[in-house]
Amino acid sequence: MALLALYPEEWLSSKIIASSLNINAVLVRKEIAVLKSGDLIESKEGKNGGVRLHKSAKKIYLSDIFKLVKGKDNVLSFSSNEPNPACRVGKKINKNLTSIMNTIDSSIINELKKQTLEEFKNKF
Template sequence: MSVSSRFYIGIHILSLLEINKEGNNSSEMIADSVNTHPVMIRKIMGMLKKSGLVNVTHGKAGAKLARNLSEITLFDVYKAVNAVNDNTLFNIQEKPNPDCPVGKNLQVTIEPIFSLAQRALEKVLEQVTLQDIVADLDRDSDSLD
C-alpha cells in the first residue's frame, strides 16, 4: 500500500516555502531541495495553487504560502495533490471475474473496511497542521547544530 509521493513532496514544498519565505522559491530551487526535476515541482505546485494553498509568480520569488501554516492541515495537502485519484487510499478492481466466487463478492465485503481505513487516515491528517510540521523541523535542525 502506498500513498502517492506527491503528498510527501507537497508537504516538503509547503514547509520549505515557510522556512525560506524571504528567499528564492523558484521551482528549480525547490526541485534541488526535493531532489527531483523542476517539472515535477511545477506540476505539484499547480495542484497546490488550484487548492488555494500557494500563490505562484514567475521569476525568482516563485511561490509563497497563500494561508497561515496553522490553517493548512495535512489533509488539505492530501486532498490537493490526490485530486486526480479522487482522494482514495485504496483502489478496488473494477471488473473482477463474475464467475469467481471471490471476484463477484469481494468488493461488497472489503469496501466498508477500506472506507473505515480511509476515514481513519483522514482524521489523523486533519489533526496535524503545517505549523506542527515546521515546528518539528525547527526543533530537529536546532539539535543538529
C-alpha cells in the same frame, strides 16, 4: 510545503524546491498546480517568480495537503486486473473493498487533522 512554510515571504522557484526533494523541476510544477487548486499556495510567473503559501501555515492542516495530493483515488487501490465476474467473490470484491478503502482514507484524514503545517514546520 515544509520548505514554503519556513520561508513564507519568499517566492521559491520550482528548481530550488526540486533540488530539496532531489526530483525533476517539472514534477514539482505539476504538483504546484494541484496545491494551487486547493488554494494552499500561490504562484508568480516571470523573473523572480516562484511559489509561496497562500495562507498562514497555522491555518493549513496536514489533512488539507493530503486530500489534495491524494486526489480522488483511494490510498489503497484495486488490482489493475478486473476480478473474475463469474466468481462469487470476484463479482463483488471491488464494491466491498471500496467501502473499506473509503473508511481508511477518512481515518487517515482525521489523523492528519491533528497537525498543522506550522507545527510540522517547527520540527525542522
